[in-house]
Amino acid sequence: MKAELKPCPFCGGKAERIDFGPGDGENEGGSCIACTQCESSGPVEFGYKENFVSNWNTRAQPPAVGLDVTDAMATAAAREWCALTDTSFDRLTSYQQHRAMEDFRIVLKAALRTGGGA
Secondary structure (H helix, E strand, C coil): CCCCCCCCCCCCCCEEEEECCCCCHHHCCCEEEEECCCCCECCCECCCCCCHHHHHHCCCCCCCCCCCCCHHHHHHHHHHHHHHCCCCHHHCCHHHHHHHHHHHHHHHHHHHHCCCCC
């Protein structure tokens, strides 16, 4: 029976198993579990993988309380980042603005889950 992967403990995204094959360099023959949304991952495992999925599934899970990051919060974070990097948010294309907001939405959710700590 194949064990079901729990969502990412950082962003709640879908997790997937990645098996590295020939041509994957130093990771060849290894496997890891990674989030399809924020791309965080567990370590690449080689050889004995009996506890591979259970190790991912027993990582710290996000709290049950709803943590909502609004568009206004994501936009404010993206604008602040642009100001710090001497970039004009308003001069970005709408796609670039959207991507920046989505990236900051992930970061803000993670910060809220951990209480803002690093």
